[in-house]
Amino acid sequence: MRSAFLPRRRHLVTGCLAAALAVCATAGPGAAAPRPAQAEAPAAAESTTAQSAIDLPNWMAQRRTQLHDRPLNAIAMPGSHDAASWSIRPGSGLCTSGDAYDVARVYPAVAASMARTQSGSLTAQLDGGARVLDLRLCKQDGRWYAYHGSPLGNLFFDADGRTGEVAGLADWIRRHPAELVILRLSVTAPAAELTTARGAAMDLLMDAVGRDRIAPRSTYGPQSPYGTFVDAGRHVVVMGDGREDQRGVLWPTSDSDSRGSYAYASLAWYDYLGALFDSAGAAERTYASALTLDDRALTWPQAARPDGLFSLSGLITPDITVPGAALAQMGAALGLVPREVADAYMLHLARGFNARLLGMLNGPWQQHPAVDQFNVVMTDDVNQNGQGVPAGALQRAVIALNDVARQNACGDPEGTPAQPGRTLRYQAHLQNIGWQPGTAADGAGVGTTGQSRPVEALRLSATGTGGLWARAHVQNIGWQPWVRIPDGGTAEVGTTGRALRLEALELRTDRGTLAGRAHVQNVGWQPRTRGQAITLGTTGRSLAIEALSLTACD
Numbered sequence: 001m002r003s004a005f006l007p008r009r010r011h012l013v014t015g016c017l018a019a020a021l022a023v024c025a026t027a028g029p030g031a032a033a034p035r036p037a038q039a040e041a042p043a044a045a046e047s048t049t050a051q052s053a054i055d056l057p058n059w060m061a062q063r064r065t066q067l068h069d070r071p072l073n074a075i076a077m078p079g080s081h082d083a084a085s086w087s088i089r090p091g092s093g094l095c096t097s098g099d100a101y102d103v104a105r106v107y108p109a110v111a112a113s114m115a116r117t118q119s120g121s122l123t124a125q126l127d128g129g130a131r132v133l134d135l136r137l138c139k140q141d142g143r144w145y146a147y148h149g150s151p152l153g154n155l156f157f158d159a160d161g162r163t164g165e166v167a168g169l170a171d172w173i174r175r176h177p178a179e180l181v182i183l184r185l186s187v188t189a190p191a192a193e194l195t196t197a198r199g200a201a202m203d204l205l206m207d208a209v210g211r212d213r214i215a216p217r218s219t220y221g222p223q224s225p226y227g228t229f230v231d232a233g234r235h236v237v238v239m240g241d242g243r244e245d246q247r248g249v250l251w252p253t254s255d256s257d258s259r260g261s262y263a264y265a266s267l268a269w270y271d272y273l274g275a276l277f278d279s280a281g282a283a284e285r286t287y288a289s290a291l292t293l294d295d296r297a298l299t300w301p302q303a304a305r306p307d308g309l310f311s312l313s314g315l316i317t318p319d320i321t322v323p324g325a326a327l328a329q330m331g332a333a334l335g336l337v338p339r340e341v342a343d344a345y346m347l348h349l350a351r352g353f354n355a356r357l358l359g360m361l362n363g364p365w366q367q368h369p370a371v372d373q374f375n376v377v378m379t380d381d382v383n384q385n386g387q388g389v390p391a392g393a394l395q396r397a398v399i400a401l402n403d404v405a406r407q408n409a410c411g412d413p414e415g416t417p418a419q420p421g422r423t424l425r426y427q428a429h430l431q432n433i434g435w436q437p438g439t440a441a442d443g444a445g446v447g448t449t450g451q452s453r454p455v456e457a458l459r460l461s462a463t464g465t466g467g468l469w470a471r472a473h474v475q476n477i478g479w480q481p482w483v484r485i486p487d488g489g490t491a492e493v494g495t496t497g498r499a500l501r502l503e504a505l506e507l508r509t510d511r512g513t514l515a516g517r518a519h520v521q522n523v524g525w526q527p528r529t530r531g532q533a534i535t536l537g538t539t540g541r542s543l544a545i546e547a548l549s550l551t552a553c554d
Contacts, residue, residue, distance in 0.1 A: 051396035056129040059399050060226070061178035066402065068227035072180070073309050074414070075226060076374040076401035078394070079132030079182075080125045080382045081315055084146030084165065086118035087153035090343050095138035097188045098150030108151070113325045113345040114318055115148040120383030122165055123172045128382045129395030132182040132311070133169075139189035139197045144204070147188070161204035170208045178230050182376075183209070184253070185240040199243035202250060209236050211249075218248040222255055222309045255308045256376070261297040262313035263289050283321055287353050290316045291360060296449055298370040299525050301409065301517065301549035303444035310375040316353050318346055350380035355388030361397035369517075369528070372406045372414065374398070409443025410515045410553035411528055418442070422464035424514065424552040429457035429496050440549070447547030449519050454501035454544030457494030460485055465552050466511035473504035473539050501544035504537035512554050519547035 055062050067075055090112045094104050104111035118125060122133065137156050138147035146153035146165065157164040173181055185205060189197035206214055215224075215234035229235050239251040263286075294312055325345040331337030341348045357379070365371060377398045385391035406414040427439045428446040431454045439459070440446045447455050462468050468485040472493035477500065485491045494502045507514055509532055518536035519525050521544040529536065530553065537545045 051393070051400050054129075054392075054396045054399050056392050056395060056399075057127045058176065058179065059129055060131070060180060060230075061176070063399075063402065064178055064227075064230070069225045070402075071223045071225055071305070072229070073222040073307075073375050074305060074406070076398050077131045077376055078129045078382065078398045079134065079311065079376045079378040080118060080130040081134050081378045081380050082115075082117040082136060082148045083122055083125055083130070083133040083382075084118075084135050084137075084153055084156060085116050085148040086121055086125075087146055087165075088112055088116040088148060088151045093145075093152040094150045095140055095145065095147040095152050095188060096150075097140070097190050097194075098138060098147055099188070100149035104150035107326075109329055109343075110322065110325050111149060112151040113329065113343055114322060115151040115346065116344050117148065117346055117350060117380040118383070119344075119347060119381050121168070123168050125382040126169075126172050126176075126179075126181070128392060129399060130382045131180060132184065132376050132378065134378065135183060135185045137185065137187050137201055139187065139193065139201070144201065157204050157208065161208050166205065166208045170210070173209055173213065173236060177233065177235060180226060180229050180235045180237070182237040182239060184256075185238065187240075198241050199246060202238065202240065202242040202246055206238060206249070209238075214238055214249060216249045217251045217255075222307060223305075256311045257306065257308055258311050258313050259297040259300070261293045261311075262315065263293055263317040280324075282324060283349055283352065286316045286318075286321055286349075287356055290314075290353065291356060292450070294357075295360070295365075295370075298365060298373045300449070300547075301369065301443050301445035302373065303409070303440070303442045305414070310373065312374070312377045314354075314357050314377050314379040316349060318349065321345075321349055324349075347381055351384050351387040351389065354379060354381060354384055354394055358389055358394050358397055361394070361401070366401070366404060368407050368411070369409075371401055371404045372408075374401045409528075409549065409551040410513075411530055412553070419464065419512070419552070419554055422512065422552045423462065424465065424468075424550050425461045426548075426550050427459040428455050428548075429459075429494065430454070431456055431499065431501070434496075435459070441551075443515075443549050443551040445547055445549045447519065447545070449547050451546075452521065453546060454521070455494070455546060455548070456498075456500060456502055457492055457496050458502070458505065459490060459492045460507075461488070461490040462509075462552060463488055465509045467509075469508040471506050472502050473506075473537065474502060475500040475542070475544075478539075479506075502537070503541075503543060503545060504535060504539050505545065505548070506533070506535045507550070508533040509552070512552065514550065515553050516548060516550040518545045520544070521546055 090109050094101060136147055137144050143158050144156045146156050155164040157166040187198045187201045213236045215229050215237050237251055239253060242250050328337050328342040328345050332339050332342035408414050408416060423441055425439045425441045427435060429435050436446060460470055465487060467487050469482050470485060470493050471480050471482045473479050474495055483491045483493055513530055513532055514534050515528055515530040516534055516536050517525055517528050520538055536548060
């Protein structure tokens with residue numbers, strides 16, 4: 001995951017925003033050694049819902065039988081974004097090799113305010129249900145510190161790995177042998193030391209945790225069942241870059257994919273200027289954008305469970321909210337904004353977003369097909385208690401998704417064997433694009449969402465179905481004649497070169513059943529439909545099909 005603090009620093013050159021930030025720069029530049037921080041004790045309030053029965057520190061052990069044969073990439077589990085940033089405070093120092101150092105050394109107070117994403121210590125986050133920890137370390141002056149962007153946090157471990165936060169982390173892992181923990185480690189250091197530093201950090205981490213507890217990538221993978229890890233006592237996954245000789249043990253970062261759920265902002269100077277005068281509106285737009293991307297990642301049809309881990313980014317991109325952090329610093333200096341908000345503005349924003357995220361987890365994302373996609377859900381402030389999120393509520397909502405029976409593209413229980421030799425393939429022709437490259441099959445999505453781009457035609461082929469019949473309802477034409485597609489043959493429905501939207505699709509099979517879903521203009525994804533004959537889309541409403549998925553079932 002990329003740094004959440006100012007990934008595009010060049011945008012801050014604008015005179016108006018720079019002036020606002022300069023007023024806020026209450027701490028001087030530099031890279032002083034950090035002052036150790038104490039974690040905020042998470043409140044003891046419990047959820048009042050049925051989810052309160054979930055024992056957060058031991059939730060995997062509590063569900064050991066249920067999860068035993070489930071692949072790692074099919075377990076819904078909470079994760080902690082920038083887990084070690086909880087200890088960052090104003091004046092705690094700067095990592096000179098951090099990607100945001102050039103900005104942070106000029107505006108250290110704002111940098112620290114935007115860098116802290118967690119309120120509880122690493123062990124508090126684990127006790128709060130997190131099982132994936134995003135750890136970012138800076139090697140500076142021979143010691144290893146937690147950092148984010150550039151602001152430094154507590155000592156993570158010293159040169160021999162015997163002191164620092166890693167000791168508490170390792171102790172927690174030893175005391176919870178049925179809890180599978182994924183440690184994603186990234187390291188920065190001066191350029192001349194970086195390669196060596198990465199390998200050394202991995203050695204120190206693995207030694208501290210215990211190499212006999214680590215699940216080597218040469219033996220385990222994202223599709224390995226939970227039980228194979230814990231039954232063998234290999235309940236720690238270490239992910240990241242290291243030396244060549246470590247690669248059989250370390251899991252590469254390519255084993256995890258966010259499916260585009262993290263919002264990478266591309267902003268101009270006037271976007272920041274607007275946010276300076278409407279910081280609340282900027283935050284709300286950021287929340288809405290993040291939820292839209294998350295929803296798209298969860299609802300886009302998949303042909304089958306991907307090989308790797310899916311890490312949903314339950315996070316906001318902070319770029320456009322930096323002016324709000326600057327204003328908060330100004331307000332705190334005038335006694336108009338609480339100092340705890342000004343000094344932890346990213347946490348303040350995250351808490352507002354988490355309340356919206358919780359609503360989705362307890363609402364539409366509990367339905368198929370979204371619920372079928374969940375794996376890792378990365379969030380800020382795992383230990384939040386307030387602002388619409390009672391203590392542990394967000395993590396319990398994620399964990400509870402494991403209790404919903406998952407379905408495949410046909411609506412059958414996930415893992416139901418597919419009919420051998422029975423396949424439906426399809427390719428979409430899109431407005432202003434033409435034929436998309438390649439063909440999809442077995443429930444994978446074609447088309448686009450969020451682009452208002454109609455599908456104009458479909459190319460269909462099938463094997464093992466005994467043959468298909470297809471017809472399309474087209475703008476200004478209506479229903480086209482039925483087209484027969486013999487087994488192993490190919491046919492097209494719709495139009496090309498006429499800029500006419502495809503509004504509905506009807507399919508019939510001579511043997512077995514078909515299933516499909518369509519994403520319709522101004523409607524979104526329709527519910528899955530299944531039968532010997534299926535109809536997708538709408539008629540009489542002038543609405544385009546923008547994306548769809550199809551599969552041949554039994």
